[in-house]
Amino acid sequence: MKNIKYLLAGVFFGIILVKAQVISWFRIQEMFQLTSFHMYGVIGTAVVTGIISLQLIKRFHIKTLSGDPIVVAPKKFSQGQIYGGLIFGLGWAITGACPGPLFAQIGMGFSVVAVTLVSAIAGTWVYGAIQSKLPQ
Amino acid sequence: MQLLKFIQQPWHWSVSGLLIGLTVPVLLILGNKVFGISSSLRHICAACFPANITFFKYDWKKESWNLFFAAGILVGAFIAGHYLQDGQNIQVAAATKERLASYGIHDYRALLPSEIFSWQQLFTWKGLIFFVIGGFMIGFGTRYAGGCTSGHSIMGLSNLQWPSLVATVCFMAGGFASANLFIPLIFKWLH
Numbered sequence: 040m041k042n043i044k045y046l047l048a049g050v051f052f053g054i055i056l057v058k059a060q061v062i063s064w065f066r067i068q069e070m071f072q073l074t075s076f077h078m079y080g081v082i083g084t085a086v087v088t089g090i091i092s093l094q095l096i097k098r099f100h101i102k103t104l105s106g107d108p109i110v111v112a113p114k115k116f117s118q119g120q121i122y123g124g125l126i127f128g129l130g131w132a133i134t135g136a137c138p139g140p141l142f143a144q145i146g147m148g149f150s151v152v153a154v155t156l157v158s159a160i161a162g163t164w165v166y167g168a169i170q171s172k173l174p175q
Numbered sequence: 176m177q178l179l180k181f182i183q184q185p186w187h188w189s190v191s192g193l194l195i196g197l198t199v200p201v202l203l204i205l206g207n208k209v210f211g212i213s214s215s216l217r218h219i220c221a222a223c224f225p226a227n228i229t230f231f232k233y234d235w236k237k238e239s240w241n242l243f244f245a246a247g248i249l250v251g252a253f254i255a256g257h258y259l260q261d262g263q264n265i266q267v268a269a270a271t272k273e274r275l276a277s278y279g280i281h282d283y284r285a286l287l288p289s290e291i292f293s294w295q296q297l298f299t300w301k302g303l304i305f306f307v308i309g310g311f312m313i314g315f316g317t318r319y320a321g322g323c324t325s326g327h328s329i330m331g332l333s334n335l336q337w338p339s340l341v342a343t344v345c346f347m348a349g350g351f352a353s354a355n356l357f358i359p360l361i362f363k364w365l366h
Contacts, residue, residue, distance in 0.1 A: 085193070160220060
């Protein structure tokens with residue numbers, strides 16, 4: 040039952056993704072063809088909001104609902120951020136989606152995107168299988 | 176009804192960005208959860224097909240909140256797609272429309288063009304490229320990069336992590352190459 044709140048958070052997030060149109064293949068093409076500011080505006084505002092929120096959380100030692108201190112682990116650098124990042128970027132423009140939007144595109148009625156999701160799960164699996172052979 | 180009409184119009188980028196950004200503190204306050212969605216794909220692998228692979232040997236049940244969040248996105252998008260849209264065509268920049276017309280894309284009724292995203296395309300070259308190969312690159316690339324647009328570009332940058340900046344720059348570089356070099360070539364080859 041403790042996961043119900045995350046389900047609800049996901050519902051709100053799903054609504055926002057659709058209304059923000061960031062799950063639109065058209066918006067992604069505009070972004071990478073530099074013909075519209077929309078995506079840059081959305082992502083930029085989201086990052087600024089996130090930075091301010093985290094600063095406030097740190098400054099005022101805001102706790103979780105159950106009273107635990109909030110901790111965010113730092114991200115470690117690996118070469119994967121370069122190679123994997125490039126591979127994901129290629130796929131992002133082709134499908135018009137990152138992982139979150141895949142769920143949203145299916146939810147809003149493009150059921151064929153379930154094929155893309157299955158393929159993304161397969162991609163994750165193959166990464167897991169050959170991870171030790173890749174430069175990290 | 177006034178409120179519903181208000182919500183149904185397309186949202187300004189600043190409103191959308193603010194709400195997406197607020198997901199970061201909301202998940203932290205709800206229970207110290209770090210915003211990120213691509214991990215859900217790893218949990219699905221760990222839960223369904225671990226196949227004795229070290230990368231999938233961990234207690235995915237501890238991370239099951241992420242799967243509930245992903246399921247929520249599905250439900251939220253259903254609600255927004257069916258009840259919170261105004262039924263108007265999506266407004267797309269003229270220059271992009273012109274380029275898309277040369278790809279044979281003219282359907283602006285929904286957020287995705289029906290010329291690509293329909294079941295009829297599944298067993299065609301288009302389907303292979305746009306669903307199977309594209310999807311594979313999303314899953315493989317995000318896991319190799321250790322995160323996606325949410326985990327790196329929003330959560331990581333919000334926490335001022337330089338590896339996330341490297342990842343974001345590479346996401347964008349890959350996207351620019353894809354949209355301006357590969358996608359035009361793909362459509363040229365398909366036609």
